[in-house]
Amino acid sequence: MPTTVSLSHSSVAGPTMHQQSALSISPPSAQYFAPSTPSRKQRRSVTSFDSRHSGDEDDLDSPMNRPTLHQILLNQGRGQYTLDNFGAFLQSQFCYENLAFWLASRQYKLCAQSLYHSVQQSVPMFNLQAESAQHLNVSQARAFSDLQRKMRAILETFVLPSSPHELNLSDAVRCKLLRAVAEGDFHPQVLEQARESIMDLMKCSSYPLFLEGIAAKRASNAGSSQSQADSERSQNGGDQESGSWRLKAKQHFKLVSRMLKRGP
Template structure:
């Protein structure tokens, strides 16, 4: 049985590896991922039985891919509801909708609504962000711009990418949807 390592790629974990002639291809692939921001993925590095070559295999789509497909987005939302963390995807979607707005009058109202629904300390759908970010957003509500939620949105996206998405990719809901897409009725 080949020896396998399974982990989320963090580029700094691979910088200190002793590069030798047996493994440069796998490490070069890993190092090239440094250029892809917000693309943390599960990866399997498999050592062949000969012991000299390494293979790199990706496991599952990226969160960005899931969020672009309506069927997967709906399934991911349902999954988050079952885990009592649907506020994360709802906040991210609200921020995405907010960035599409063009009217400055509506922008102010939408910003206030997002703060009230997701960021206010007493909000029913409060998302988990740090106090400083929350206060910075609160101050920006006086004259909101399209980027006032960027820091919180990025934090929530990373949280979903690193925590919720890997669990979703292991869920029965994801596997059923993926199998249905492969085998249309």
């Protein structure tokens, strides 16, 4: 039986969602906001895409130098591998909502991280859940309310059934996310599973097609340049042959003229 979900914008404690059954969700760990230390392997992959190779355009076609999908999403790509080009490609493929959701969820995480760290010293029991909002002062409660509105905007735009830019999420992922927010959980970790699903979808589908499109365009441009060079070479060769023919004809004409002047 389908689940009916309704959103209420008036409550500071968050949207009211009516479910047939409740799911107990443990509060996310504060370590979620701790800066992650990249592994040595990850550091090497980023270094291999260093700006030292920026002048060598042909090296970008090498699989070792092509940016990963995550690097493109962070706008770390060079040449044609930019976030703007990737967004334009997704728009042409009618799946731009995947990128829009990924960027919106990333922005939400940054806002939640900023609020969490600004409140933690004065209200250590605050954990981005509605039940802990009672300990906030007026300005902190207002900031938390703004964060809740951002979450509701994400749900209404990308997650709720029949939303304007509904994502291709499984029912399990969709219901788990809506249920968590219905219970007052506004930690960005509740978006993580949906975010990973969309990331996997782009990695398996859109990203390879984007790379293939760039490679095909480069090959087409290279073929056009070669054809133009061959045409110019042929034209120059024809001009040289034409010039040589005219020179010989002129010499022959002079020779015939001298012979006629001599007479019989």
